[in-house]
Amino acid sequence: MLLWLKVNPIGIIFGTIIYISLGVIFYSRWILARFWPALVNHMQKQAEGLPVKVYLGALISGAVISYAMGCLLNIAHAKTLTSGAFLGFLTWAGFILPTIFSPVLFGKKPIEMFWLDAVYYLIAYVALGTLAAKFKS
Secondary structure (H helix, E strand, O other), X not given: OHHHHOOOHHHHHHHHHHHHXXXXXXXXXXXXXXXXXXXXXHHHHHHOOOOXXXXXXXXXXHHHHHHHHHXXXXXXXXXXXXXXXXXXXXXXXXXXXXXXXXXXXXXXXXXXXXXXHHHHHHHHHHHHHHHHHHOOO
């Protein structure tokens, strides 16, 4: 019954670091300008003057996602890196992708921004699923 609680804390720490690092790299001017140059200025304006609490919130979000991925792997009895990556993919395809598409439909979010976010989350969730399988308790 408490199987889902047994998640390796080292996996959570590494998962948090990977999640934050991927976001910093993926949304950097270096990556963003290559694919969507028109969004660079928009993203930079949004990032200017962000308070520390925003970054702390991102850190907490990364830890929660890493923990939840570990719980999902435990519940699914996933034991291999491939099954972890697949579970990350299913989480992305079934929950993340439809959720982040709603602002495109109802909030007039640019489709380019949707694809940028979608690819980031795909990479992040597959990586976190693989990492959670690697550090499975």
